[in-house]
Amino acid sequence: xxxxxxxxxxxxxxxxxxxxxxxxxxxxxxxxxxxxxxxxxxxxxxxxxxxxxxxxxxxxxxxxxxxxxxxxxxxxxxxxxxxxxxxxxxxxxxxxxxxxxxxxxxxxxxxxxxxxxxxxxxxxxxxxxxxxxxxxxxxxxxxxxxxxxxxxxxxxxxxxxxxxxxxxxxxxxxxxxxxxxxxxxxxxxxxxxxxxxxxxxxxxxxxxxxxxxxxxxxxxxxxxxxxxxxxxxxxxxxxxxxxxxxxxxxxxxxxxxxxxxxxxxxxxxxxxxxxxxxxxxxxxxxxxxxxxxxxxxxxxxxxxxxxxxxxxxxxxxxxxxxxxxxxxxxxxxxxxxxxxxxxxxxxxxxxxxxxxxxxxxxxxxxxxxxxxxxxxxxx
Numbered sequence: 214x215x216x217x218x219x220x221x222x223x224x225x226x227x228x229x230x231x232x233x234x235x236x237x238x239x240x241x242x243x244x245x246x247x248x249x250x251x252x253x254x255x256x257x258x259x260x261x262x263x264x265x266x267x268x269x270x271x272x273x274x275x276x277x278x279x280x281x282x283x284x285x286x287x288x289x290x291x292x293x294x295x296x297x298x299x300x301x302x303x304x305x306x307x308x309x310x311x312x313x314x315x316x317x318x319x320x321x322x323x324x325x326x327x328x329x330x331x332x333x334x335x336x337x338x339x340x341x342x343x344x345x346x347x348x349x350x351x352x353x354x355x356x357x358x359x360x361x362x363x364x365x366x367x368x369x370x371x372x373x374x375x376x377x378x379x380x381x382x383x384x385x386x387x388x389x390x391x392x393x394x395x396x397x398x399x400x401x402x403x404x405x406x407x408x409x410x411x412x413x414x415x416x417x418x419x420x421x422x423x424x425x426x427x428x429x430x431x432x433x434x435x436x437x438x439x440x441x442x443x444x445x446x447x448x449x450x451x452x453x454x455x456x457x458x459x460x461x462x463x464x465x466x467x468x469x470x471x472x473x474x475x476x477x478x479x480x481x482x483x484x485x486x487x488x489x490x491x492x493x494x495x496x497x498x499x500x501x502x503x504x505x506x507x508x509x510x511x512x513x514x515x516x517x518x519x520x521x522x523x524x525x526x527x528x529x530x531x532x533x534x535x536x537x538x539x540x541x542x543x544x545x546x547x548x549x550x551x552x553x554x555x556x557x558x559x560x561x562x563x564x565x566x567x568x569x570x571x572x573x574x575x576x577x578x579x580x581x582x583x584x585x586x587x588x589x590x591x592x
Contacts, residue, residue, distance in 0.1 A: 217511060221287065226292050229267070235259070240561070248297050249565055253301030254334070254377050255294025262300060263332030276322060277330030278502040282518035283452060287459035287510060294463025297561070300372045301419060302334035308453045309335035309382045312397065314439030316445050319424075321399055325380055334554065336378040338369040338400075338423055339446070346581050348384070349392045349443065353425065355385040361432030363398065370424040373575070375409050376421050378402050383425075388440045393444035399434045414503035416567045443580055447584075450577075451517060457576045458510050461540040461569065465506070468540070468565040469499055469507050472547035475554070492550055499543055505537050527589040540569040565570035 218226065236258060237243045246255040262268055271286040274277025279285070286307050294302055303480030306329055313325045313335075327440035329335065344351040353367025365385055375381060381400040389396025400407065411418045437445045473496060486492055514527045544566040546553035555562040573579045 217515075218288075225265065225285070226288055227376050229289060229292040230296060232262075232265070232564055233293065233298050237298055240470070243297055243299065243355065248417075253299060253417065253419045253568075254502075255299040255372060256377065258298065259300050259302060259334070260332045262294055262298075262303075263330065266330075268306070268332060269326075269330035270305065271307065272326050272345040273312070273314070276326035278326070282514075283455060284466055284514040287455060287514045288474070290456055290459040291463035291466075292353075295458045295467045296463075297467065302377055304456060305337060306333075306335040308456055309380075309448070311336045311444065311452045312382055312449050313399075313436065314488065315448065317472075318436075319398075320433070321436060325399070328379060328572045332374075333379040334374055334377050335380050335382065335523075336372055336375045336402075337382045337384075338372045338375065339384045340371045341368060346578060347546065348446065351384065351386060351395070353383075353385045355387050355396060357432070361434065363430045363434060364429040365398070365400075365430065365526070366422055367425050369425070370421075370538065371412070371466075372421045372423050373419055375423050376411055376418065381423070382436065384442050384446065387471070394440055395446075396439050397436040397442045398430055399436050399447055400430065402429070404428055404430070408428075411522070414571075417572070432476040451513075451529040453576055454529040454582070455510065455514055457572065458506075458529075458532040458536035459514070461572045462503075462506055464565060464569055464572075465503055465536070465540040465543045466561065468502055468543045468547045468569070469496075471565070472496075472543075472550050472555075472560055475551050475560070476545055479551075488548075495550065497548060501544060502539055502542070505541050506532075509535055518534065527586055530577075530582040530585040533576065534579055534586070537569075537572040538579060540572055544569040 237246060243248060246258055269278030270289050271281045271283060274280040291404060310329050313322055315449060333549060339350050341353060355363050355365045357363050379402055381402055382399045383400040384395055385398060386394055387396040406426045408424040410422045412420045412422060432584055476492050477485055479486050510532050513525060514531050516525060547562050547564060553561055554560055
């Protein structure tokens with residue numbers, strides 16, 4: 214990525230790195246911001262990022278954004294992940310904001326996108342207990358009354374950042390057709406009838422059950438077209454997968470650097486363990502894979518900016534597949550290279566591992582990504 218960055222992007226990346234080092238560069242700082250690592254998002258630090266104008270990195274200037282593109286957002290995600298900045302809410306926010314930017318009404322765009330630039334967190338609610346990879350199987354239902362009011366009942370699950378979100382982009386069933394009967398709704402998180410319950414995971418609290426009981430929304434809460442939700446979801450998959458890829462690329466880089474720093478210093482048999490061929494070759498392989506992944510993510514992001522009306526299902530799925538599987542591999546091998554110390558909470562490697570392993574599941578599993586890639590070859 215380095216040699217292909219513009220001067221502005223190089224300066225931006227350096228500024229984000231400096232911020233990360235200053236504000237959360239030590240374990241003590243990060244623990245204070247995240248309740249000892251249990252929270253992936255710090256509202257306090259997030260507001261400081263908003264004050265710097267960075268949260269609007271790829272939003273139009275008319276809504277308080279910087280007017281940047283997909284490549285700029287990917288760079289921000291990569292650097293904040295590398296710097297272990299606890300701004301987990303930004304991932305779902307930037308993904309969801311793209312849907313509002315593309316399909317929302319002017320009122321929705323002005324309200325939601327301006328809020329994002331000021332530090333609001335967004336979440337997207339699709340998955341249900343019986344509908345994960347098969348999104349078209351969702352059963353959460355929205356019906357419209359005579360006065361235009363929408364009434365919504367159902368349950369969503371695994372909803373990232375719903376507990377710290379100001380708004381939720383809800384996908385509900387409005388028709389009988391499996392894919393043609395889905396609609397997106399703008400749902401303020403504080404709406405009566407919405408109950409958010411955290412799900413405990415090995416990484417702490419980041420996902421939630423969202424229960425909707427007789428939730429009433431005005432007629433103009435529809436984002437895009439009634440029964441057009443499936444096509445709108447498909448149109449946004451490139452950006453979702455790219456943003457997740459960039460996030461995990463940053464984590465892979467951080468885990469790699471932490472492992473290399475350790476094997477340079479750790480001595481056994483009278484010399485640093487990194488000087489042994491078994492570890493030196495492992496480091497070489499991981500470094501090569503990271504560079505390949507960096508180039509892939511960067512190239513697809515640049516293509517998305519260059520051809521905004523085009524979709525890149527094969528390339529975006531490749532980026533998501535490659536980056537998330539790499540992050541899992543780097544953290545596992547990093548733990549192996551560090552031995553018992555990699556397993557302790559004294560070092561960050563176990564925390565990296567917990568963040569990486571789930572990345573091959575959310576946002577479309579690795580199996581789904583491979584299926585998408587295969588289908589683009591007519592298989």
